[in-house]
Amino acid sequence: MFRKLSKAASRLPTSAGVSSRQHLSSVRKFSFNSAARQCYSHRNKPCLVLAPHCTYHNRQLSVLSTKIGLLQQSRPSSFKTFHDGQTQAINFSKHYRLLWARHTARDFSSQSKLSEDVEAKLDVEDLLENINKKIIFVNDDIVAINKPYGLSVFGSSPPSVNSDKPATTFVGMLSHLKDKLNCSYLDVGLSLKSFYSGLVILCKNKNSKKQMEKVLAGAQAQKIQFKTYLVITVGVPQCSHGVDLTANIAREHLHNREMSTVSDKYIHTAAKEGTMMQTHFNVQPLAVNSSVGAALVQVTINKDKWEAVEVIMSHYLSPVLGDHIYSRRTQLIRGIPFAASAHASLPGPQILPQTIVEALQSREDCVEKDLPLFVHCHKVVLNKFPTKSSPPLIITAPPQEEFLTTLKCLGLYQEGMFP
Template identity: 30%
Template sequence: MVRFRAWNQVRAFCLRCSADREVARVAGFSTKTRHGLQPPESSSKELRPTKDLTFPGSLRMEDLSREELLNVIKAAVVEQEGSLVTINKPQGLPVTGKPGDLTLLTVLPDLSQSLGLRDQELQVVRAPAKDCSGLVLLSSCPQTTSHLHKFFTHSRRVQRPTALYCAVTDGIPAASEGKIQAALKREHINGVELVVPVKPPSRKQVLEGVKNTLSYFRVIATGSGCALVQLQPLTVFLDQLQVHMTLQLCPVLGDHTYSSRVSTVLGQRFLLPAENIKPSKQVMSEALLRCLLLTSSQAAQLPLHLHLQSLFLPGPRPQDAPNEFRAPLPPYFSRTLQCLGLHQ
């Protein structure tokens, strides 16, 4: 009942904040069909090797002007209902950055005007990290934004998942499903800030930035030595899901930060000490490169295959099922599923 009360409070704020009162009709983003995941292209279509280093669905920010980025984001809008907007963020687009950087936040005022929100500037409620793709939840009502933040915070406190990611991993987890628990902290190693696992923290260490993290995982499909995995984080920490899958000896495909911690000797994988490793381009086996139809130089540019697929929010009434808001897979992700024979 708590979660429904929380959402009803959000609904009330939406009704007061939306100038045209349209959100009254769509208290839970409405109940009409959402955009679902796009399945991989038919396996009957012949796959050809990638001729260049471009991966559709991934952004090279250095190549974009502010106007071009705005057009990309406008094309990525999944749905707009009253004060609430959802976007399917391309991989490589940072949400925040240093002053002067081109980010999602820097173009939100322009996006707000383009979407007809007048002086109601959009704010980020929930978004995946730069190297991830997937669903971004925006609101033009400050009170709605605040109450949605409280809803997500409460859900984490009671360990109720509200987000579902999908990932392709290099390697197959030993168990088909389970949970991953690890105490993590940020640490400067060889001049680079990385997230590393540590022993269960004391109270003093928690104050110093060590956090106990938890994720659920489920293997959906396997093929060619890889797996399609669903991930539900119950906590929020920088690079949590990449580190968790590395600890399972199955780094996310396109993880050029943590995958170097996994090494192989005589066909057996093991974890190298974090302090001895520098981030480097992910090394793939010749067999995997052949499956992906990539050269080693192309594989070094492969985007991270970690996609925020769904967000879950309560329906407007207690008897309503939770609403699931989905973001289609990027084209490069779908191509990888097809190459590896990973059928959902």
């Protein structure tokens, strides 16, 4: 086991150990969440300097544990250093900074963590019953489920074998779902973020799983807007409505975490490095309440990773209701929205206009920081699935009760909107 870890760790770049007294005065601070373990720039190269904790007495084991920590995207507390007071400087390339930010993002984001109360109350049978009620489409190849907000598909980590904690993820429940649905095979074909509600598709055989991956990859490459989201926004998107648009979304390290920004230019080298993508979308307001300052918006899109929906809505001065990450990029002066710099806008609880706060007074969770993210995956169109001769398969998931209640509070709901 030790040899395998050593072999994996040897692939990661490191620099020589440096003395904290020798270099601490000359290094330039590179801020991270943990004050005790700061990230500095050594010799004009970003690197991570770990504070001594007198934990390990074996230098080689310390270096190995540090490498493995980066490989596993470990928390800062899992890094250890040497008993002699030296620190280990690790060459912190842009790729590793993004990995680190991707992990530390979980510490702040109220969107990406599951409700602890829900996890504590739901046991396996309750969750199975709840998921079974949410099944909206079944055939020989797939099962479509209208996922509630807060339920993770994959989860941050698999459930422990010896843990009494229930497996509150779709992946953790697959074995139970197979028995419930009388399937010999069941796997995730189309996933969805835990802080979204809406369509999740499970494949019932390996052939449908393979074809699903092919269809989704083809739709993204051919710029087919196969996903439709319903979004409650603060304000109306300041862009052309009902017209196909393009956005260049870059992934950057901002405010001690990995975040997305909208770029004016598409950089091919960044796309090859996996830090930029181009997404094609269409925005159409379905209902607008000007007196309250809220809207129900339909967004069709071909690529939705990296919080693309939230970033695009904030870019067009209409942040998603419940977005505590990107909403502060839109600022209001005397009720007029304007764009603030992504580099200057710190993530934080969404600041809502007083008109929206008053309209939400009937909700128990109307406090801004406790609002869920109102993004619902409403419809998915699968072309040439499961075979090339198959007609387009359209699956629709009605909004959750919480979503509908909020629409009514904001005066955006109309009878017959979602048959």
